[in-house]
Amino acid sequence: MSARLHTIVALVENRPGVLNKIASKWRQRGFNIESLTVGHSEVPGLSRMTFTVDGAAHDIEQVTKQLYKVIEVVKITDVSDEQVVARELVLIKVATSKDTRSAIIEIVDVFRAKIVDVGSDSLVVEATGIEDKVDALIGMLTPYGIKELVRTGRVAMVRGGLSTVAAPAVDGAGRHYKSAGEGKPKVGSLI
Amino acid sequence: MTKFNGAEIIMECLRKEGVDTIFGYPGGANLPMYDALKKYPDIKHVLVRHEQSAAHAADAYARVSGKAGVCWATSGPGATNLVTGIANAWMDSVPLVCITGQVVSWLLGRDGFQEADITGITIPITKHNMLVLDVEDLAPAIAEAFHVATTGRPGPVLVDIPRDVQQALCEFNYPEKVELAGYQPKVAGHPQQVKKAAQLIAESEKPLILAGHGVVISRAAGELKELAEKAQIPVISTLLGLGGFPGSHELFMGMPGMHGMYWNNLGIQESDLLIAIGMRFDDRVTGALKDFAPNAKIIHIDVDPAEIGKNVKTALPIVGDVRTVLQQLLPHVKPARHDAWRGWFADMRQKHPSIAIPETDRILPQYVIKKIYELSGPNAYYATGVGQHQMWAAQYFWGDNPYSFVTSGGLGTMGFEVPAAIGTQIARPHDTVWAFCGDGGFQMTMQELALCTEYELPIKFAIINNNYLGMVRQWQDRFYDGNKQSVRMFQPDFVKLAESMGITGIRVSDKAQVESSIEAALRHPGAVLIDFQVEEAEDCYPMMPPGVSLSDTIDQPKMQQPEFAR
Numbered sequence: 001m002s003a004r005l006h007t008i009v010a011l012v013e014n015r016p017g018v019l020n021k022i023a024s025k026w027r028q029r030g031f032n033i034e035s036l037t038v039g040h041s042e043v044p045g046l047s048r049m050t051f052t053v054d055g056a057a058h059d060i061e062q063v064t065k066q067l068y069k070v071i072e073v074v075k076i077t078d079v080s081d082e083q084v085v086a087r088e089l090v091l092i093k094v095a096t097s098k099d100t101r102s103a104i105i106e107i108v109d110v111f112r113a114k115i116v117d118v119g120s121d122s123l124v125v126e127a128t129g130i131e132d133k134v135d136a137l138i139g140m141l142t143p144y145g146i147k148e149l150v151r152t153g154r155v156a157m158v159r160g161g162l163s164t165v166a167a168p169a170v171d172g173a174g175r176h177y178k179s180a181g182e183g184k185p186k187v188g189s190l191i
Numbered sequence: 192m193t194k195f196n197g198a199e200i201i202m203e204c205l206r207k208e209g210v211d212t213i214f215g216y217p218g219g220a221n222l223p224m225y226d227a228l229k230k231y232p233d234i235k236h237v238l239v240r241h242e243q244s245a246a247h248a249a250d251a252y253a254r255v256s257g258k259a260g261v262c263w264a265t266s267g268p269g270a271t272n273l274v275t276g277i278a279n280a281w282m283d284s285v286p287l288v289c290i291t292g293q294v295v296s297w298l299l300g301r302d303g304f305q306e307a308d309i310t311g312i313t314i315p316i317t318k319h320n321m322l323v324l325d326v327e328d329l330a331p332a333i334a335e336a337f338h339v340a341t342t343g344r345p346g347p348v349l350v351d352i353p354r355d356v357q358q359a360l361c362e363f364n365y366p367e368k369v370e371l372a373g374y375q376p377k378v379a380g381h382p383q384q385v386k387k388a389a390q391l392i393a394e395s396e397k398p399l400i401l402a403g404h405g406v407v408i409s410r411a412a413g414e415l416k417e418l419a420e421k422a423q424i425p426v427i428s429t430l431l432g433l434g435g436f437p438g439s440h441e442l443f444m445g446m447p448g449m450h451g452m453y454w455n456n457l458g459i460q461e462s463d464l465l466i467a468i469g470m471r472f473d474d475r476v477t478g479a480l481k482d483f484a485p486n487a488k489i490i491h492i493d494v495d496p497a498e499i500g501k502n503v504k505t506a507l508p509i510v511g512d513v514r515t516v517l518q519q520l521l522p523h524v525k526p527a528r529h530d531a532w533r534g535w536f537a538d539m540r541q542k543h544p545s546i547a548i549p550e551t552d553r554i555l556p557q558y559v560i561k562k563i564y565e566l567s568g569p570n571a572y573y574a575t576g577v578g579q580h581q582m583w584a585a586q587y588f589w590g591d592n593p594y595s596f597v598t599s600g601g602l603g604t605m606g607f608e609v610p611a612a613i614g615t616q617i618a619r620p621h622d623t624v625w626a627f628c629g630d631g632g633f634q635m636t637m638q639e640l641a642l643c644t645e646y647e648l649p650i651k652f653a654i655i656n657n658n659y660l661g662m663v664r665q666w667q668d669r670f671y672d673g674n675k676q677s678v679r680m681f682q683p684d685f686v687k688l689a690e691s692m693g694i695t696g697i698r699v700s701d702k703a704q705v706e707s708s709i710e711a712a713l714r715h716p717g718a719v720l721i722d723f724q725v726e727e728a729e730d731c732y733p734m735m736p737p738g739v740s741l742s743d744t745i746d747q748p749k750m751q752q753p754e755f756a757r
Contacts, residue, residue, distance in 0.1 A: 013373060016322065017310060024314045065497035071319040071339060074373040 013072040035153025095145035197357040198223035204333035214245035218265025221292030223357035240638040244610035246276020251614030263290040267305030278316040282601025286345035296353040318346030326359035338369035343376025344495040380511035389523030395464035405469015406435035411514035431600040438589035448476040450582040454539035456741040472502035482740030556725040571623040576608035576632035579661035606635030630656040643718035644693030652720040689720035
């Protein structure tokens, strides 16, 4: 069971302290979170988190089981073995001069990235894609001098009509949700 | 509708939940709660001398009564003093509702006087915790706390309430039902899995039941007995599972593990099927995992899915409430005899009498504990501390009452015994309650003796006084070349201490006085402390040294020698 990067999607009630509780479970088992994004989901009051974590499948499963125990976690799924669309967004502020500007614009075009801000001695490039593409773009721009860089980390969505991570049905507004079926997905096969 | 202030809403909630006792300590940030107390005379407040004891007493109260224990404290140091008690309840899956006062909401995060981020601090040791910032959320939060604490795998829940929220006014509406999308504990086991379990049991020639705290918590002692008797399966009870199967039963094999019975540790290695019920394969039970139960398939019944596969590989997991799952399982189980297997145990017990007590004029600690059990009868309750005396108390335990052995298992909290005995006696005012105390642990919480006088609690304290931190001394002797460091300490005069607290003190230094002092304590209507001056150098055996396998358990190294002095 070798270590590899896992993508984990969690739907959580948007209540204070949730992020802290979830991060605490990873910390307790000695995991380093590679990336983490949080934002609203399709259901008001439920936030969607995407983690990428490096580790062996068994260890990751242990932590996701512990994460189930966080009361505010409504659903948590390891989508690493699913067919997913995974993306991250990057903003890169790259140094420019009269001599380099056109070369940079050419690179940006090849990567289907966008220039979203132009300054006298710099450009801000926005790109979206899988990590490899973002890495490659950064590699190409590095020789020109990267002054500032920010990456969102991965967000992921399972392909096709059936979703393994969709939120359960909501019963009324506010903090209490009623889940469809048995609620959380089962861990393991028949338990 | 009448409006209540936040503190009164807390009390209304407690009344709705049927709470009759709160263990607590006042301070600046929970004064409104104390102000509200006088309007609720049906709810008794027990004033401890240190907040840690409030949590421990509520913990023991919960274990014995089967209801959630309730404790409260003020902000800052009051709240942080609860932490050890909360961690203890967390490790042993005890339903505890802890209510802490907090600095006024506009001072939060500004290092106000007596501010501590108690919700932050307790994240890893609570099942759930909440900071309530609006009085409208208070009743739902407390309802949620009780719901979460008492259902599924029970555990402590903390509700932190700023003082201004306790003073704000609001109507009282208690939610009839708590529904949480992210919390739906499974009750029934998967029917297919249950049938497969019955099949595995039928195929097994050497089945063993490992019964844990889950049997006690889910009140499944009756179902467990039925299962064991139907298929004639020997039952091993973990430390926290003691009482879950009758100690006097012929199928009862005692405790396994680090200081467990020799026959059990070898039996686990010999077994072809372990039926683990409401237990979590703690390292003190399994020894080295790679060598654990090499011949056995494992059926693991537990309410917490996170326990499945955590420590051992399971052939057949069943997630669900122990009692419900056993009820599902029983009709499928075929009657069996397992004569040869039971004969194996009888033979092992004959050859390795693990806990036989040698004849000597000195007072052996095991002897004292055994005598207390014999003389107190089957209906007494026992709270223990942590260390050698706890292991002896567990080894000689023979009670049939599932809730009568109150001990700190997972966290191993020295000093638990005194407040735990208090919580136990308050839950069972008419029963005999013994506190088995170590002379070290006792000094951690002995201030609580005063409560015996204040609340007329007739607890019998037995200090198993070997004038050492005995278990640490045993390890230093065994694993650190006898380099005894910081295990001997100045002791107060425990008899005078008892008297100063208003309770009777007896010192026993002669073996002939052991029985008579126990009888005197049992006859005495009030609290009694007996300082048993036991053999200092006695070690606790059997022992499985840390890190080795169950097969390498040492039974009784001294049993072979004619004289047992070192």
